[in-house]
Amino acid sequence: xxxxxxxxLVDLARAIPxxxxxxxxxxxxxxxxxxxxxxxxxxxxSGRAEIYIAGADSTGEPEMVATTDAQFKTVWDVSDDGRxxxxxxxxxxxxxxxxxxxxxxxxxxxxxxxxxxxxEQARISPDGRWLAYVxxxxxxxxxxxxxxxxxxxxxxxxxxxxxxxxxxxxGKELLYGRGNTIMSVMMGGGGADLEPGTARPLLTLPDGxxxxxxxxxxxxxxxxxxxxxxxxxxxxxxxxxxxxx
Numbered sequence: 484x485x486x487x488x489x490x491x492l493v494d495l496a497r498a499i500p501x502x503x504x505x506x507x508x509x510x511x512x513x514x515x516x517x518x519x520x521x522x523x524x525x526x527x528x529s530g531r532a533e534i535y536i537a538g539a540d541s542t543g544e545p546e547m548v549a550t551t552d553a554q555f556k557t558v559w560d561v562s563d564d565g566r567x568x569x570x571x572x573x574x575x576x577x578x579x580x581x582x583x584x585x586x587x588x589x590x591x592x593x594x595x596x597x598x599x600x601x602x603e604q605a606r607i608s609p610d611g612r613w614l615a616y617v618x619x620x621x622x623x624x625x626x627x628x629x630x631x632x633x634x635x636x637x638x639x640x641x642x643x644x645x646x647x648x649x650x651x652x653x654g655k656e657l658l659y660g661r662g663n664t665i666m667s668v669m670m671g672g673g674g675a676d677l678e679p680g681t682a683r684p685l686l687t688l689p690d691g692x693x694x695x696x697x698x699x700x701x702x703x704x705x706x707x708x709x710x711x712x713x714x715x716x717x718x719x720x721x722x723x724x725x726x727x728x
Contacts, residue, residue: 490524492539503537512557515539516586517565523548525557525570532556534570536586550584550592559605559616561586567632569595569605569614579603581616583632595634604647607631608654613677615640615648615657626659628670628679640668642682649696663688 490503490510503522513524516536523536529547532555537545550556553572559581560569568584570592578601584592596602600620607614614631617624626641626648640648645659645666657668657679664687669680696705 490522503539512559514558514561516561517563523558523561523568534558534568548584548586551582559603560607562607562611563609564611567607567611569607571603571605578619581605581614595632596629606648606650608650610654613654615650615659617646617648626657628657628677638677638679640679640682641666658685663690 490513491500492503493500510524510526513522515522520539521536522539523534525532525534526545527533528535534548534550534556535545536548537543548568550570551572553574555573557571558568559571561567566586568586570582570584571579572582573579577598580594580598581596581602582592583595584590595614596616596618598620600618602616602618605614605616608628608631612631613628615626615628618627619625623644624646625639626645627637627639629635629637640657641659641661643661645661647660649658650656651658655670657670659666659668659682665685666682667685668682670677671680672678
């Protein structure tokens, strides 16, 4: 759970929160690794944004992952097999680009989508064959899906803007946001023959909701929502007398 700039782990059975890496300055974009015992996140502890992997039991120091010399970096996703991490980096002359890093000793980062627009919000499909992400190459943010881990076949998914893609139903459905509306696209075929269907509205979220994720079966959608703003109507009588004071 992100609370401001800190990461908290919550024991749901006992409703007890524990702060993780409380000495860090600013943490963001937490992603669970497939083993369920580690998390990857970005932090500016060193003075610039770097990517770290830490044990979820809060024991030991988080380890920094060697990536690039870019000043700003953020983690986007980790493959279900736990072997590949996708992160974003801002270059000296570019906006956000997507990079791939094998999570193994000696793994070297390599660019995946280096432009021409901004590429971000990447999510790996459950079978590890596709990467959904948001690109602004058309002039506005749109959701695309491209073969993974090697870029190749690329398909645009959203129709008139979109962001925050999420895979569900084992990769058979892709959700994305367009304003307050969650759009659904069924992903037919499979493997190298993935064929997206027509985008259709799935549900509309109330104002003030942020973030979002689905259960593995795609039947539940979780968002963060703040309290509704209190709106009072006040009637002032004899207001003309107030003007004379």
